[in-house]
Amino acid sequence: MKQIIAMGGGGFSMEPDNPLLDRYVLRQSGKKRPKICFVPTASGDSIDYIRRFYRAFKKMNCEPSRLTLFPPPTADLEDFVMDKDILYVGGGNTKNLMALWKEWELDRILRKAWEEGKVLAGISAGANCWFEEGVTDSIPGQISRVKCLGFLKGSFCPHFDGQNERRPGFHRLLLNGDIGNGFAADDGAALHFVGSELKSVIASRPHARAFALKREGGSVVERQLATTCLGEE
Incomplete structure (x- = not known):
């Protein structure tokens, strides 16, 4: 079963005292003690970011590891990745990540x-990357479109309520025809x-929401989109 969990924000890096999203990610592997690998490329393999990942996930029933490129852990990255159950991609600069x-x-x-x-999961740049296009602030002072992996159709915008420029920036890109319809x-x-279909929208906060956006005229x-708050399950 092909799975992707795209987080607009939250998780251990933004909500260290609220592990609901991270626990949800772990459950999707179906393993009692999944191997979860943090991929912090978009942050330039920030040491602080990596430490916060281990601090959070060592408290949970899993086997945490990291995949850095500064330097790589091994010459055989494919073998390293395929040994994991979950790949969790961190935030940062989507353009550099790609x-x-x-x-x-x-x-x-x-x-x-x-x-x-x-299971593929990620926050911000780590969510953008799975779609055809992402809404990014990778270029300082600009909200722009970045071409991504295209595992999922359409575009994605993280931090829709968390950064003032995100919503109007996504609207502008859509209206100008610079980006395709998508999600925020x-x-x-x-x-x-699951596969290419949206199975559910979940949230770690009561008022966190997600949207489908399209240009019409x-x-x-x-x-x-209908959302389930994990704290109210």
Whole structure:
């Protein structure tokens, strides 16, 4: 079963005292003690980010590890990735993430992992990357479109309520025809895809939401998606 969990924000890096999204990700592997690998490429393999990942996941029933490119853990990245149950991609610069992954052939390796049933998850840049296009602030002072992996159709915008420029920036890109129709998620909200279909929207906060957006004529239509708050299950 092919699964992708795209988080607009939240998780251990933004909600260290609220593990609901991270626990949800772990459950999707179906393993009692899943091997979860953090991929912090978009942050330049930030040491602080990696430490926060281990601090959070060592408290949970899993086997945490990391995949860095500064330096790589092994010459055989495919073997390393395919040994994991979950690949959890961190936030940061989507543009740099895509360039580095292609150079190291991680785009191909991650597609294989997805097709063979590994759970792919991520926040912000780590959510953008799975779609055809992402809404990014990778270029300082700009909200722009970045081409991504295309495992999922359409576009994605993280931090829809968390950064003031995100919503109007996504609307502008849609109206100008610079990006295709897609999805947006607030901080604390996540879209769970099985195969190419949206299975559910879940949230770690009561008011976190997700939307489907499309251009119709000279305007943008937002459709709020039904959301399950994990704290109320």
